[in-house]
Amino acid sequence: MSSHDHSSPAGSPVFPGARPRIRILHLYDRYLNIYADRGNIQLLRQRAAWRGIDVDVQGLDPGETFEPGEHDLIYVGGGQDRDQAMIAERMSVDLTQSIKAASEEGTALLAVCGGYQLLGSHYLDTNGVHQPGVGLFDLSTEASDTRLIGNVAIEVELPAIGDRPAAQGVVAGFENHAGRTSLGSSARPFGRVMHGAGNDGSSGFEGCRLHHAIGTYLHGPLLPRNPELADWLLAAALAHAHGSEAASLIDAGDTIPEPVRRLEARARAASIARAKAEKR
Amino acid sequence: MASRATGREGGALPGKVLLMLAPSALATLSNRARRRGRRTILVSATNGKTTLTAMLADVLAATGLEVVHNATGANLRSGIATTMLQAGRRGDVAVLETDEATLPLVAPDLQPDVIVLGNLFRDQLDRFGELEVLADRWRETLGALDPALVTIVYNVDDPLIAELVDAHVARATAIGVAAHVIPFGLADASVGQAGLPHAADSRFCRRCGEPLAYAHSWVGHLGAWTCPNGDLVRTAPLVAATEVQLDGLAATNLAIDVAGTSIDVRLRIPGLYNVYNAVAAAASAHALGAPTALIGPALGEASPSFGRFERIPVPSGGTITLLLVKNPTGLNEVLRTLVDSGVDISATLFALNDHIADGRDTSWIWDADLEPFLAKAGVVIASGERAAEFGLRAIYGGLDPEGVLLEEDLEDAMYRVLERAREFTEHGHAYALVTYTAMLKMRAVIAQQGWARAYWANEPRSKSKSRRARTKARR
Numbered sequence A: 001m002s003s004h005d006h007s008s009p010a011g012s013p014v015f016p017g018a019r020p021r022i023r024i025l026h027l028y029d030r031y032l033n034i035y036a037d038r039g040n041i042q043l044l045r046q047r048a049a050w051r052g053i054d055v056d057v058q059g060l061d062p063g064e065t066f067e068p069g070e071h072d073l074i075y076v077g078g079g080q081d082r083d084q085a086m087i088a089e090r091m092s093v094d095l096t097q098s099i100k101a102a103s104e105e106g107t108a109l110l111a112v113c114g115g116y117q118l119l120g121s122h123y124l125d126t127n128g129v130h131q132p133g134v135g136l137f138d139l140s141t142e143a144s145d146t147r148l149i150g151n152v153a154i155e156v157e158l159p160a161i162g163d164r165p166a167a168q169g170v171v172a173g174f175e176n177h178a179g180r181t182s183l184g185s186s187a188r189p190f191g192r193v194m195h196g197a198g199n200d201g202s203s204g205f206e207g208c209r210l211h212h213a214i215g216t217y218l219h220g221p222l223l224p225r226n227p228e229l230a231d232w233l234l235a236a237a238l239a240h241a242h243g244s245e246a247a248s249l250i251d252a253g254d255t256i257p258e259p260v261r262r263l264e265a266r267a268r269a270a271s272i273a274r275a276k277a278e279k280r
Numbered sequence B: 001m002a003s004r005a006t007g008r009e010g011g012a013l014p015g016k017v018l019l020m021l022a023p024s025a026l027a028t029l030s031n032r033a034r035r036r037g038r039r040t041i042l043v044s045a046t047n048g049k050t051t052l053t054a055m056l057a058d059v060l061a062a063t064g065l066e067v068v069h070n071a072t073g074a075n076l077r078s079g080i081a082t083t084m085l086q087a088g089r090r091g092d093v094a095v096l097e098t099d100e101a102t103l104p105l106v107a108p109d110l111q112p113d114v115i116v117l118g119n120l121f122r123d124q125l126d127r128f129g130e131l132e133v134l135a136d137r138w139r140e141t142l143g144a145l146d147p148a149l150v151t152i153v154y155n156v157d158d159p160l161i162a163e164l165v166d167a168h169v170a171r172a173t174a175i176g177v178a179a180h181v182i183p184f185g186l187a188d189a190s191v192g193q194a195g196l197p198h199a200a201d202s203r204f205c206r207r208c209g210e211p212l213a214y215a216h217s218w219v220g221h222l223g224a225w226t227c228p229n230g231d232l233v234r235t236a237p238l239v240a241a242t243e244v245q246l247d248g249l250a251a252t253n254l255a256i257d258v259a260g261t262s263i264d265v266r267l268r269i270p271g272l273y274n275v276y277n278a279v280a281a282a283a284s285a286h287a288l289g290a291p292t293a294l295i296g297p298a299l300g301e302a303s304p305s306f307g308r309f310e311r312i313p314v315p316s317g318g319t320i321t322l323l324l325v326k327n328p329t330g331l332n333e334v335l336r337t338l339v340d341s342g343v344d345i346s347a348t349l350f351a352l353n354d355h356i357a358d359g360r361d362t363s364w365i366w367d368a369d370l371e372p373f374l375a376k377a378g379v380v381i382a383s384g385e386r387a388a389e390f391g392l393r394a395i396y397g398g399l400d401p402e403g404v405l406l407e408e409d410l411e412d413a414m415y416r417v418l419e420r421a422r423e424f425t426e427h428g429h430a431y432a433l434v435t436y437t438a439m440l441k442m443r444a445v446i447a448q449q450g451w452a453r454a455y456w457a458n459e460p461r462s463k464s465k466s467r468r469a470r471t472k473a474r475r
Ligand SMILES: [Zn+2]
Pocket: B205, B206, B207, B208, B209, B210, B227, B228, B229, B230, B231, B232
């Protein structure tokens, strides 16, 4: 594993002339990797590269463990029900401590769909099997016999990181889940549903956020059509890697190619328009 | 129910009305024809079922049978009812393309003599939720049929399908019946690849959950697989492509072993995935007792179905080739065929729509391996209602951001790609990768321009061809 110095939770400062670097851990990448999870990783890598930031992505297989603090951003994707059931137990036994400790000391985290469910306290799957969760988020999920499927738009608030200001906005994506997720009393939703179902189709909540960790049902993939969210995650990762003053490095310079900005705006508008128009 | 509209309903109105008036009409029509000796064969798969069904109909017609075929691709219950209604008691065999979710709904009524299970790829998860849900439905479908009366022709290279057929055989054995099954597959390792591609959908043993071991894979998770614990074993295919030589976009030369007799085929529909369709058609024809010697020449006559590697000449010179794409594995195979063929792909468009028939969830384009294609194409016109989504996919897949030409309107995009073909390529060949509703729309524009027949004109063409083939076979 990485030999990078992680003795200081504030991370190491970026010296003039040195390139900042972000270390991403893609959990169970060979099992939890559908619904374009690969796109989210590709995006983080490329967006960072456009800003002159290096990115290492490391996978983790079931049975392996990691040291909290060794990574700046953890990504947990989704899997088909069966793949998810297969690794739930493994994950809760092997990684509960590390994931909680990593989030506690400021590691950014994004968990999508199945990965989101696995980070709650438990998941009762479609076969009535009780799958243990990691318990990072105070929430639990029960499978229903109907799936919530469609385009979604939610309103979110992303908190300030260092001197990088807080932001509000709309996040758009696609949801497809049998699980109905209920937030516990200490949990805060990631967003409020404008169009679509969200956590359970009735509470008006979507996802969950704790510190710099976000869990959500939105894929599509999530990040390409929500670049502000991608930048917030990268800012959080930079803050973890190099101290909170490094967070705004993600906004430095006008380095995103113009065609990308244009396509992002179109993709996002189309996604939100669909969410708005869909009958439910 | 929205999912009903996902398969294809074109030309299905008479059947729809009939089923509304008489819900049991399908069984009645089927029983009537069976008493006259007509056999029924249902063909299902997530990928390639239209091409496979057309190939099989052609092969059977070449053996002198009168074939009833839902050639317009209306593959839902209503479309199948329409085909049966229009055929009356006519025909020696009904070859019915069946939507994968419709198979469980029609099999009990039709009591098919043969069921062909082609493949199960992740396709429109927004529709079924999960691939395994579909596999479970198919398992129940087989379980409800009398194993003594039905023959299952199946792709043994697909572990999901092999597992459910294995269960079918075990169930039959338990009640003292020998199940009739015909496994087909590939047997030429030289066209396989080591390991599994990213989009592989079925990587784990359905019995023990361990990752399957692959000697090699041919298309997606279709390959020479085995369970490390021996729960499931890939039996040797009875009908197999033993030699495969891909000859660019022109053709594929094949040797197919049909239960011990080898036949040579020059298949004029490109791509390794169409080799599976040819082998499946040969296995299905064998299941119906077709003379092996007639299968090879008939497969050699098969031409692409509408929108599937369909090359259309344009009056200003050059051509446009329509390539239907709809899920990660299908897209991977189309791209692989294009890139490996060595053709000039500087004039290419990708039209992404997200209606129910396209898949409302566009995330599948991220799960396909576009990178080799993008590196070679350099420039791609992005079109359709979700064009921007594709544009982003292309850029994050390594395409220069200036290489995405956004042209959401399909007709404009088509003219633009033809213009590029004239300007930048030697022979003026343009390629259009299109999702289902985008294909229909583009095909309509092409028909309007008079460059090619309209989409639904498919049926008479294939009928007259069958008649010709019949005459030939009788001579
Ligand atoms: Zn096994």
